[in-house]
Amino acid sequence: MPQTTGLYPSDRQWELEGKGSPHPGVLIGGPGARSKQIEYSILAVLQVGGAMAAIWWLFTQPTGWVEWSAFISGYLIINYGLSCGFHRYFTHRSFETSLWMRYLIGICGQMACQGSVKKWAADHRRHHAFSDELGDIHSPHIDGHGRKMGPVKGLLIGHLGWLWDNAHTDMRLYGKGLVGDPVVEFCHRTRWLWVAFSLVILPAAWALAFGGPEHVVGTILVGGFLRTFIFLNGVMGTNSLAHYFGYRRYHDVGKATNNWFIAILTLGDGWHNNHHAQPRAASNHISWWELDFNGWTIDMLGRLGLVWNIQRRDKNRPVGLPEAQQLGGEPVLSFGETSKKDELVA
Template structure:
């Protein structure tokens, strides 16, 4: 019997070459489907963005087009950070079926593949962060080969979308492959992408401007909005593992980057996140902006979500080091980086089995 995700990972495929890490598939229909899907999504964003540039230079644009851009940017920012990332990947909170469906649709409006695919890949990233098996490390490729800094940044940013490795849904899709809301979103991912990129901007233009604003709003508030935001999401994978500060020794290259944090509503506090991946907010210091985390806390107060996971409180000691505020918590071992577990919907990856951070090849 075919699985509900057989369109991206056929049951009958047996790879001729085995990857060193469990749950990573080399080649086959899944790799081809991945390249085709990401190729369509990325090329339409790029072409649409070039169209937006041309339209901006040759036509008058105003608040209709750019308000659609800003509204859509905020919407998909929440969708990716809260939906794809904190909920479906890490289970930072719990939600009912209607809320799960709403979050899933909002996430897929970013046009970055289905919830199923995105979350499975990101779970694999955390399982082997900057080690053999990582999906998008700037230090090694999908097969574990070391890369130079420039090539590594390119692979981690966009190149990984087109390699021949995929994440085994039966390993990294646990808790997702049998979720009706996730499977509905996966089945309708192209319809949601078309609605987000074309239909919603067109309706926005008609509601706040007129027919003459439709093309410009679709190009600017649809395709360019998606591509602009995509670069910051990918930037967390690339720049966020090379440039920035490290508050915690997580044995990978994750960094806290304030610019990426502002542009992704909090996901740029990436070192904080790798220390406590299940936390609903990546904010540790008072000045670290995490809008997505605040939205989750607001939803919790409204009763829309519950069982919200929180990172322990940290303070600076006399040496300027960040230490756990409560000694009892520190004794429980929470100061050690958290790893993927059954609670994340994946399988257990003990810290001893994780690959250390690899410096780039010269």
Template sequence: MATAFSDIQPDEYTPSEKHPQHGVIIGGPAARAKRIEYGILLSSMVIGSLGALYWTLTHATGWVEWSAFLFGFALINMGVGIGYHRFFTHRAFEAGPKMRLAIGIMAQMACQASVLKWAADHRRHHAFSDAVGDVHSPYVDGHGKKMGKLKGLGIAHFGWLFDNTTSDMRVYGKGLIDDPQVLWCHKHRWSIAIFSSIILPALWALAFGGPEHIIGTILIGGFFRNFFFLNFVMGVNSIGHVFGSQRFETKDGSRNNWFMAWMTFGDGWHNNHHQHPRAASSQIAWWEFDLNGQIIYLWEKMGLVWNVKRAPAYIRNEKGEWVQKDAKVARADLAEPEAMSADDGGVMFPADKQRHIEPAE
């Protein structure tokens, strides 16, 4: 019996090579489907961005095209940070069916694959962050081989999209593969991508400019918008694990990077996030503004979402170190980055022996 995600992972496939980590598939139809899908998405963004550059140099562009860009940038920024990341991956809050569907559609408007694929991959990233099995580490490739800094940054940024490893949906997709809203979004991911990249910018051009603005708005407010934002999302995976500050001594290279944080509406406070991955907001200090977290809190006040998870409060001790304000909560919270929660699919392996902390040669 075919599963609802057999288009990206066939029901029957036995890899000739076994990956050292649980739930990682090497080669086969799933890897081919991954390369084809990401190839189509990325090439359309690159070609569209080159078209946007040409159009900007040869035609008059103005507020119609660039307002579409800014509106779309904000929309997909919320979709990725709140939808793909904090809700579908980490279950930072709960929402009803209609809200889940709306969040899923908004996320997939960024054209970064379906919520099923994105969330499953990101769960695997947290299960093996910067160790054997990580999806996009700047330190080890998909097979756990150590890399130099330059190559590692390239692999973590875009290279991982085209390697031959995939996340087993039956392991990392728990709680997603039987969710009707997730499966609807997965089934209609190409329609959502076309609507986001072409139809919505065209309608924007007609509403605020005229037919003469359609091509420029599609190129700038559609394809270039997607590619521009994609680089910041990927930058959290690459730059955000190499450059920046570390408030917490996590078992990975996650960093807080203020520029990435501002450009991703809060996801760049990445070290904070890896310490408290289920928190709806990654803000720890007052200056670490997390817009997506504030939006979730607003939705909570409006009754649109509930059971919002929050990181504990932190203060500086006499040594200048950041410590949890409530010592009892701090002791109970030590296992959070490792064990996570059953709501995340139960795949975060609380037993350290199930994780290869040191990357393979």
């Protein structure tokens, strides 16, 4: 049988039938697909295996402020790097900043252990270009080839399964401004160094500085591996849960929703419907309960003069009309949803 890069039967069949690209900007198979599968497999094994070991440690060994302070501080660092850096800066250019700050947010983002900023930002650009339609990279409604999926398979593929399909992003189209950028290329080349620093070196140093050698293993497991695993699921939940469950203020941006649970895990990125309505806006905050700590962080950096030209929301942006099936009402899966009548009037 001819060799394919498809790990899923339907993906192998796609390659064997020679169907090629399902949409401009989407590549099927080849070294790019295999490289993606290998890299994400390594990252998944590290984080899942380390998180399982951390859970075992929590049930069998005492932990204290050293381990949990490393968890909290590390969580804030990688959240800042990925949410404010990878997402709002490198992908959407929600603000401008200096060269040294670009290196800082790029490195902090790499510490989230979610792959290269170059690939991450290009993939996310493609997601916005074709949200929940043919061409989307990680929708819970259609796979990377544009085939519709049921809710169970869709949520699994949209959450993590897309990492191992054989569809990948054409960097010639979505990598503009990323490929060749010295900061992006530096972060890309050194990404495995920052994985080791995030998971092992930083938490070990934290344990030695604030506790002692007896805290090193527990701090690595809790403040390194468990921390990145929980944050990973928050980010991936934005792709899956926040395109299925929650409420929608804007009805012309695909199926992206505002999901309070994901907003907590990502410190503001879970207000995903707000984000899709105005991707370049530095903040997702609209209603009082939609707390966006990432947007506030960017605003604080702006007041300090560390970032500038911050993109603000257009308060007069129309909400659009609900889809036909929404007019009969949908279950409210998150607090704070306005009624369909109120949205139409607005």
